[in-house]
Amino acid sequence: MKKFWKIGLSAFLAIGLLAACNKKEEEPKSTTDVEQQSEQKDAKVDEATFPMTIKDVTGKEITLEAAPEKIISLIPSNTEILFGLGLNNEIVGVNDYDDYPAEAAEKEKVGSMEFNIERIIALTPDIVFAHEAGIASSPQMIEQLESAGVKVFVVKDANTFEETYTTIEEIGRATGKLPEAEKIITDMKAKIEDVQAKVANVEPKKVFIETSDEPEIYTTGKGTFVDKMLEMIHAENVAADGTDWYKIDTEQIIAKNPDVIIVTYNYVPDILTKIPQRAGFDTITAVKNNAIIQVDPNMVNRQGPRLAEGLEELAKAIYPEAFK
Known part of the structure; x- marks a missing residue:
């Protein structure tokens, strides 16, 4: 696990974005329907009003009296979401590996896989956004922070694009930026639709994803986020006979004879x-x-706003002809 935290700091598992088809002809919307939809949208945005109580992936409830003015992020994906929401001024601490956007480099660093608890406490954050995958390497961290009165919200290790959207929405709600979060999600979905439209009629290619170099070459097998991203763009993952991240021999790669090799390090x-x-x-x-x-x-590899762009980069790498 640590190997891949150092390379990408998070891994992505399966995704599937298949829209259900409605065979019935859509009836014109009445004024009442429009008003109800408007009220529902307003109610959703109102969910970001304070005080509020939110529940994280561990089932823990956190009450926030007001929008946090001092925020710490413990993983790059959370950091990218927070910056995407326009919270540059509120972010006071980030992971050592945070490198995007450029402003992240200017923030106080609080650790990578193991965190400086004293430094986090000294920054007096209103909330700390942790990650389900990250807390495994620091099992006592949350207990120590909460004992010092620090509120810690743990986001799910998203396995799908839909779960990534949920994470963005949760962080947006907790920070009083729900409309901004919904805009990010809408833009991501539009990007994905555009990419899938461009590759809709391509001849599928066999692809090998390489996540580390010799002497221990690792790849992404069935069930990983990248594997499902390949499915979304009609590409065959030649390593799908294995599961999760796994080590693969050069002889196996040669035998699989991929049409394209993608290097993700x-x-x-x-x-x-x-x-x-x-x-x-x-x-x-x-x-x-x-x-x-x-x-x-x-x-x-980061469960944040740029994931849809990552899908586009994969598609361009595999099917450059579709993006001319």
């Missing part, structure tokens, strides 16, 4: 020139066609 200089030099890789279709592409790991 950036810690190895000149990796795109090194992969073709591996023994036996000259027989792989992706190598023969120079179809080895590196994508920003954070755009496909």
